[in-house]
Amino acid sequence: MSFSPDWLALREGADHAARAPAVAQKVFAHFAAHEQVTIVDFGCGTGSNLRAMAQHLPTRQTWRLVDWDENLLAAARTRLIAWADRTKEAQGVLTLIKGGCEIVLELRQADLAKNFESVLDGADLLTATAFFDLVSGGWMDALSAALARRRLPLYAILTYDGREDWQPAHAADAAVLAAFHAHQKSDKGFGVAAGPDAAAYLAQTLAHHGFVLTQGESPWRLSSGELLRQLAQGAASAVAETGLVGAQDVAVWREARVQAASCSIGHIDLFAVPR
Ligand SMILES: C[S@@+](CC[C@H](N)C(=O)[O-])C[C@H]1O[C@@H](n2cnc3c(N)ncnc32)[C@H](O)[C@@H]1O
Numbered sequence: 001m002s003f004s005p006d007w008l009a010l011r012e013g014a015d016h017a018a019r020a021p022a023v024a025q026k027v028f029a030h031f032a033a034h035e036q037v038t039i040v041d042f043g044c045g046t047g048s049n050l051r052a053m054a055q056h057l058p059t060r061q062t063w064r065l066v067d068w069d070e071n072l073l074a075a076a077r078t079r080l081i082a083w084a085d086r087t088k089e090a091q092g093v094l095t096l097i098k099g100g101c102e103i104v105l106e107l108r109q110a111d112l113a114k115n116f117e118s119v120l121d122g123a124d125l126l127t128a129t130a131f132f133d134l135v136s137g138g139w140m141d142a143l144s145a146a147l148a149r150r151r152l153p154l155y156a157i158l159t160y161d162g163r164e165d166w167q168p169a170h171a172a173d174a175a176v177l178a179a180f181h182a183h184q185k186s187d188k189g190f191g192v193a194a195g196p197d198a199a200a201y202l203a204q205t206l207a208h209h210g211f212v213l214t215q216g217e218s219p220w221r222l223s224s225g226e227l228l229r230q231l232a233q234g235a236a237s238a239v240a241e242t243g244l245v246g247a248q249d250v251a252v253w254r255e256a257r258v259q260a261a262s263c264s265i266g267h268i269d270l271f272a273v274p275r
Contacts, residue, residue: 001134001188001189002069003045003069003072005045005046005071005072005075005079007230008045008046008048008072009046010226010227010230011227012048012051014220014222014227015048015052015129015130015157015158015220016048016051016052018158018218018219018220018221018267019052019157019158019218019269020215020216020217020218020268020269021216022214022216023155023214023215023216023218023269023270023271024053024056024269026214026271027053027125027155027271028056028057030153030271030273031057031058031124031125032058034058034124035058035060036058036060036061036062037057037058037060037061037062037124037125038061038062038064038122038123038124038125039053039057039061039062039063039064039123039124039125039126039127040064040066040119040120040123040125040126040127041063041064041065041066041127041128041129042066042112042116042126042127042128042131043066043067043112043128043129043130043131043134044065044066044067044072044073044076045067045072045076045129046072046075046076046079047063047065047076047079047080047083048129049127049128049129049157050063050065050080050103051079051080051083052129053127054098054099054101054103055098055099055101057101059100059101059102060101060102061101061102061103061104062103062104062106063103063104063105063106064106064108064119064123065105065106065107065108066108066109066110066112066119067108067109067110068109068110068111068112070109073107073108073109076107077094077105077107080096080105081094081096083096083098084096084097084098084103085097085098085099111189112190113135113139113189113190116143116146117146120146120150120152123150123152124152124153125152125153125154125155126147126152126153126154126155127154127155127156127157128154128156128157129156129157129158130157130158130159130160130267131156131159132156132159132160132194132198132199132202133159133160133184133193133194133195133196133198134188134189134190134193135188135190135191135193135194135198136187136190136191136192136193136194137192137194137197137201137205138191139190139191140194140198140201140202140205141205144205144206144208144209144211145209147206147209147211147272147274148209148210148211148274151274152274153271153272153273153274154206154211154270154271154272155269155270155271155272156202156269156270156272157218157267157269158218158267158269159198159199159202159267159268159269159270160184160195160196160198160199160265160266160267161196161198161199161200161266161267161268162181162195162196162197162199162266163219163264163265163266164177164263164264164265164266165263165264166257166260166262166263167260167261167262167263168260168261170253170256170257172245172249172250172252172253173253175244175245175249176235176236176239176245176249176250176253178244179238179239179242179244179245180235180238180239181195181196182242182244183238183239183241183242184196184238199266199267199268199270202270203215203268203270206270206272210274210275211272211273211274211275212272212273212274212275213270213271213272214270214271215268215269215270215271216268216269217266217267217268217269218267218268218269219264219265219266219267220263220264220265220267221262221264222262222263222264222265223261223262224259224260224261224262228258228260228262228263229258231263231265232254232257232258232260232263233254233258235257236250236251236253236254236257239253
């Protein structure tokens with residue numbers, strides 16, 4: 001499954017606005033006394049998570065951005081250089097200077113379905129945004145066990161929780177959401193994807209592995225606009241692929257939904273710290 005840089009750029013503002021402030025505060029307070037922090041970002045896309053967090057962390061940071069998509073990693077480098085106040089590069093190490101922070105940038109191409117251990121070395125924090133709905137429960141179990149062994153905290157942002165509320169309501173909403181969730185559970189390379197169960201499953205497996213959790217809701221609250229329109233288009237296309245809703249009904253729903261007044265898409269943010 002691939003994600004376009006344009007789609008990630010379109011959603012970045014809504015993603016940053018949706019973050020649960022109390023969970024973020026807990027993360028930033030956890031590292032407040034650190035002089036330096038090394039963060040690994042799974043499924044980094046174009047680096048949105050770094051742009052959201054850097055100003056709130058100790059001034060000396062290393063970010064290891066991990067994705068399997070080389071195009072997204074290249075876009076991340078370009079976007080982060082443009083975002084920085086200035087950059088310096090010495091002996092192949094790129095450092096972003098932004099608002100008083102010095103951020104060493106590492107870009108790693110890796111298929112996290114096959115191997116996630118090697119990219120965790122030296123990390124103080126693992127983070128991921130809008131990622132866990134793609135993975136399977138078994139993969140989350142393996143990750144939780146690895147994090148417990150390493151006593152490594154996790155900050156998981158915008159994990160889909162299956163709740164959607166489109167306004168005004170439409171007769172096909174329930175059938176479409178059920179089909180959308182069925183599509184979400186298709187294998188994205190990690191086995192049967194958790195999809196709408198991702199947020200609950202992640203919390204459960206981390207608690208089982210002895211982590212103390214802070215959680216908060218981080219829904220997208222969108223009113224009519226390009227993001228809502230593209231979201232409706234994407235959902236309708238996914239539903240059509242399942243064949244669970246008749247083509248005519250999907251077309252009618254799509255037409256209504258691209259003109260929806262608003263929608264709320266449920267997510268959970270979670271900060272997990274080893275006990
Ligand atoms: C929904 S996007 C989120 C991107 C970014 N975190 C953000 O919030 O803008 C999911 C990301 O996971 C990456 N991804 C999916 N499967 C992967 C895999 N097997 N290994 C590494 N990255 C993967 C995608 O390439 C994509 O960048």
